[in-house]
Amino acid sequence: MNLSSLVANYIPVDTIKENRRILFNTLLLLLKQDTGLPKDPIVDQLFSFISNQEHLQLALGWMNDSEIKLDGVSLFKLNKTHRYTILSKLF
Amino acid sequence: MIKIMADDNSDIAVNTRAKCLAGLPDAEMKAKVWAEICDTNSKESVYLRSAKIQGFYSWEQLDIISPYFDKFYEVLPELSQKSPHRYFQTFFYSLLPTMQIADNHIVKLVSLKANTADQNKNFSSMLQDGIEVLIRCMEVRQFAKL
Numbered sequence: 001m002n003l004s005s006l007v008a009n010y011i012p013v014d015t016i017k018e019n020r021r022i023l024f025n026t027l028l029l030l031l032k033q034d035t036g037l038p039k040d041p042i043v044d045q046l047f048s049f050i051s052n053q054e055h056l057q058l059a060l061g062w063m064n065d066s067e068i069k070l071d072g073v074s075l076f077k078l079n080k081t082h083r084y085t086i087l088s089k090l091f
Numbered sequence: 092m093i094k095i096m097a098d099d100n101s102d103i104a105v106n107t108r109a110k111c112l113a114g115l116p117d118a119e120m121k122a123k124v125w126a127e128i129c130d131t132n133s134k135e136s137v138y139l140r141s142a143k144i145q146g147f148y149s150w151e152q153l154d155i156i157s158p159y160f161d162k163f164y165e166v167l168p169e170l171s172q173k174s175p176h177r178y179f180q181t182f183f184y185s186l187l188p189t190m191q192i193a194d195n196h197i198v199k200l201v202s203l204k205a206n207t208a209d210q211n212k213n214f215s216s217m218l219q220d221g222i223e224v225l226i227r228c229m230e231v232r233q234f235a236k237l
Contacts, residue, residue: 008190012232012235081103091110
């Protein structure tokens with residue numbers, strides 16, 4: 001079971017949206033920091049937590065640029081699968 | 092979607108298109124997609140149908156998708172008999188309604204299991220797993236509220 005399913009199924013329903021928002025920001029922070037952790041699994045999880053208009057706008061920009069950028073700094077180059085995953089979240 | 096995918100007709104693009112359309116907040120589209128994913132005579136690939144399943148539920152569309160929580164239990168017996176096991180497994184675990192769990196949902200699974208022949212072990216054990224998943228979700232959510 002992945003992190004997104006855990007959040008969707010095992011915390012009170014009325015806290016899911018807020019926790020998804022927090023996890024999105026946490027994963028983005030992890031991506032920004034040079035922790036030595038592989039970045040692919042972080043990016044794979046990140047899109048599952050797009051949960052508000054701000055995240056959508058951010059992800060839309062990443063999709064168009066084909067890279068995750070934060071404060072003008074490139075953090076990760078997105079492949080076609082990533083871009084299509086973002087696209088499906090926009091619907 | 093057109094701008095991003097252009098004329099990409101790769102499998103991943105086709106599946107993403109299907110997932111996007113299944114995710115549209117439109118009751119008519121949901122009804123159409125539901126009929127497609129429940130069609131036991133479908134000639135579409137498991138991947139394409141699975142993509143539609145993945146796009147079907149959304150937390151932001153509870154008003155449109157909640158009628159399908161009851162329909163889910165109604166279609167299980169036929170789908171389990173007439174669909175490839177792999178597809179049925181995806182259908183069951185992806186669409187098992189954990190967003191709104193009511194006691195009668197658990198009762199429906201228990202009832203289905205009671206009416207399943209002993210030799211149909213795959214379906215029976217999947218139903219048992221579903222019962223346990225729903226109870227576990229309910230209990231953990233209640234515990235987390237304390």
